[in-house]
Amino acid sequence: MEITVKLFAYFRDGRFIEAASNVSEDTTPQQVITSLDIDLDDVGVIMVNHRHAALDYQLKPADILAIFPKIGGG
Amino acid sequence: MADKIYRVNITDLTTSIEDVPADWAGLGGRGLTSTIIAAEVEPECHPLGGKNKLVIAPGMLSGTVAANSGRISIGGKSPLTGTIKEANAGGTAAQMLAKLGCKAIVIEGMPKGEGWYNLHITDDSITINEESELIGKGNFAIVDTVTSRMDEKHGIISIGPAGEMKMLSANISIKDPDSHVRSCGRGGLGAVMGSKHIKFISIAPTDAKVEIADQEAFTAANRAFTKALVDNPISQALGQYGSNVLVNIINESGGLPTRNFTSGQFDGHEKISGETMYDTIVERKGKPKHNCHKGCVIQCSQIYNDLNGNYKTSGFEYESIWAMGADCCVDDLDHIAEADHLMDDIGIDSIETSVAMGVAMEGGVLEFGDGAEVCRILKEEVATGSALGRIIGCGAGSVGRAFGVTRVPVVKNQAIPAYDPRSIKGIGITYATSTQGADHTMGYTIATEILGVGGTVDPLSKEGQVELSRNLQIATAAIDSTGMCLFIAFAALDDEHCLPALIDMLNARFGISLTADDVTSLGMSILKTEHAFNEAAGFTNVDDRLPEFFSEEPLAPHNVVWDFTGKEIDTFWDF
Numbered sequence: 001m002e003i004t005v006k007l008f009a010y011f012r013d014g015r016f017i018e019a020a021s022n023v024s025e026d027t028t029p030q031q032v033i034t035s036l037d038i039d040l041d042d043v044g045v046i047m048v049n050h051r052h053a054a055l056d057y058q059l060k061p062a063d064i065l066a067i068f069p070k071i072g073g074g
Numbered sequence: 075m076a077d078k079i080y081r082v083n084i085t086d087l088t089t090s091i092e093d094v095p096a097d098w099a100g101l102g103g104r105g106l107t108s109t110i111i112a113a114e115v116e117p118e119c120h121p122l123g124g125k126n127k128l129v130i131a132p133g134m135l136s137g138t139v140a141a142n143s144g145r146i147s148i149g150g151k152s153p154l155t156g157t158i159k160e161a162n163a164g165g166t167a168a169q170m171l172a173k174l175g176c177k178a179i180v181i182e183g184m185p186k187g188e189g190w191y192n193l194h195i196t197d198d199s200i201t202i203n204e205e206s207e208l209i210g211k212g213n214f215a216i217v218d219t220v221t222s223r224m225d226e227k228h229g230i231i232s233i234g235p236a237g238e239m240k241m242l243s244a245n246i247s248i249k250d251p252d253s254h255v256r257s258c259g260r261g262g263l264g265a266v267m268g269s270k271h272i273k274f275i276s277i278a279p280t281d282a283k284v285e286i287a288d289q290e291a292f293t294a295a296n297r298a299f300t301k302a303l304v305d306n307p308i309s310q311a312l313g314q315y316g317s318n319v320l321v322n323i324i325n326e327s328g329g330l331p332t333r334n335f336t337s338g339q340f341d342g343h344e345k346i347s348g349e350t351m352y353d354t355i356v357e358r359k360g361k362p363k364h365n366c367h368k369g370c371v372i373q374c375s376q377i378y379n380d381l382n383g384n385y386k387t388s389g390f391e392y393e394s395i396w397a398m399g400a401d402c403c404v405d406d407l408d409h410i411a412e413a414d415h416l417m418d419d420i421g422i423d424s425i426e427t428s429v430a431m432g433v434a435m436e437g438g439v440l441e442f443g444d445g446a447e448v449c450r451i452l453k454e455e456v457a458t459g460s461a462l463g464r465i466i467g468c469g470a471g472s473v474g475r476a477f478g479v480t481r482v483p484v485v486k487n488q489a490i491p492a493y494d495p496r497s498i499k500g501i502g503i504t505y506a507t508s509t510q511g512a513d514h515t516m517g518y519t520i521a522t523e524i525l526g527v528g529g530t531v532d533p534l535s536k537e538g539q540v541e542l543s544r545n546l547q548i549a550t551a552a553i554d555s556t557g558m559c560l561f562i563a564f565a566a567l568d569d570e571h572c573l574p575a576l577i578d579m580l581n582a583r584f585g586i587s588l589t590a591d592d593v594t595s596l597g598m599s600i601l602k603t604e605h606a607f608n609e610a611a612g613f614t615n616v617d618d619r620l621p622e623f624f625s626e627e628p629l630a631p632h633n634v635v636w637d638f639t640g641k642e643i644d645t646f647w648d649f
Contacts, residue, residue, distance in 0.1 A: 009315060009349060017344075044526060045524070045526050050326060050632065068323055069311065070307035070308050070311065071315070071320070071525065072317075072320075072525050072564045073312060073316070073317030073319055073348075074317060074320070074518050
């Protein structure tokens with residue numbers, strides 16, 4: 001199935017801002033993160049379709065997965 | 075040397091230096107400004123009349139070597155909201171005043187004539203001097219001129235033309251270590267300073283140090299505190315991208331107010347994001363990292379250069395960029411930076427003024443997205459005090475009333491900042507219940523709702539939001555009293571060593587033995603003091619509400635409305 005993966009802040013370095021990705025059914029954000037060689041400890045927030053999601057969320061076709069490091073501001 | 079209260083009476087042009095009353099001895103920053111305002115200002119008074127006072131206070135740890143302790147608090151009754159107000163900023167003034175032994179400056183009365191003044195403060199005097207050369211001038215000219223009159227080591231607290239004209243969004247500027255300015259931004263306290271005809275306050279440099287009761291314990295606590303800040307990954311990201319790293323995550327969450335609060339996402343988000351800003355700064359040889367006061371180890375500020383590599387602005391914050399960017403649909407960082415620079419010079423709040431521009435765009439005054447026209451209006455209308463400039467300079471509510479716009483995002487007449495309360499509901503509780511009108515910094519629920527700091531709460535659910543906002547508002551009132559930057563909260567919420575180290579520093583500084591519970595009690599007491607002032611000024615629970623359009627207009631992409639009842643909001647004060 002095809003999903004969209006978006007990366008933010010320094011996760012973009014040497015990777016991409018946004019990319020279409022073909023993944024197998026029932027792939028989780030954790031698997032996507034690992035496949036991108038991003039350290040799980042560095043991950044701050046995961047969103048799927050603009051909602052917060054857990055590492056073991058089961059992705060569905062056309063999902064938009066956004067992966068953020070630990071960031072803040074205000 | 076014991077700390078003193080420096081008092082200025084502008085009616086009869088007298089000054090005095092007084093001992094600190096015992097009740098005020100353990101206070102600083104917001105805790106002290108709000109306590110003095112509550113004790114000495116009639117709540118029903120006109121904010122721009124002779125009964126209001128302007129109180130300036132460094133925090134409890136300001137002037138020490140404690141990391142990130144250089145915030146200065148300025149308080150008064152706000153002409154924008156009619157509530158009690160405290161606005162704080164970095165810069166050099168807090169540390170300098172604390173080293174001079176100044177616990178607070180209290181400015182009272184009303185000038186009898188047309189003349190303007192400056193104040194000069196040393197370790198044993200505060201003098202009132204006539205000022206004419208700088209009247210009508212912007213903050214950058216003030217810094218240049220005062221520096222040439224004295225030297226660059228002097229601290230400066232000043233107002234621009236907006237404050238002189240008593241515009242309700244006028245801020246108060248604080249000189250930073252690079253002779254640029256930081257702003258006590260919200261609530262129009264610059265107009266209060268202007269009403270008293272004080273153009274600037276200069277602060278003499280000193281070699282004096284603040285007294286530390288237990289130096290060894292203080293040093294150890296500061297080491298642990300600094301480590302907690304430096305090790306925190308969010309501190310590190312703030313250093314690289316600034317607070318503007320939030321544009322993309324708030325946009326992704328569907329909570330980025332766009333086109334005067336009609337959508338939760340902005341097509342141009344990438345062009346105004348922290349990531350783009352970082353790349354632009356590096357490409358133009360600016361500085362991604364910059365500290366607004368000595369001892370800051372987070373360094374969220376930056377030097378943003380223009381296309382030619384010349385300095386344009388610093389302290390280029392998420393809220394300002396969101397407001398002039400997404401809310402006004404301006405997707406050009408250079409236009410936003412130019413507007414930011416102009417607002418710093420005019421001395422006007424960059425959140426209130428930009429949200430006012432968004433309302434003006436809806437009212438047909440200018441087109442959404444027209445950044446060049448925004449800059450023209452700032453330069454030719456607001457800075458000069460034309461009729462349009464004064465309407466915009468008096469804030470979003472003022473523009474809505476003048477141009478018949480009903481979608482006006484304000485609470486208690488103060489503009490709602492960069493997080494839409496329909497899709498990030500906890501921050502709506504903060505906007506509604508804050509003692510000072512809509513202000514995200516009063517209880518920054520975004521940390522938990524969006525950023526996953528200090529636990530997690532679903533931003534789209536009402537569950538747990540009142541409690542979250544209450545706990546954070548209490549903690550913030552206490553932090554705002556210490557002189558600490560609020561960005562220490564990210565480490566404080568997630569690193570068990572951070573808050574105890576901060577309390578240890580307070581204890582070592584003053585030779586006292588506060589516990590975490592005492593700090594919570596301090597925060598509660600400040601909120602209750604402020605709330606009581608507002609009630610005496612005529613505010614009721616009905617004022618703790620969001621504008622009705624939030625309940626009626628669903629916000630994309632989640633298509634949600636603000637759905638807290640008044641009764642639910644009112645439970646905030648059950649403590």
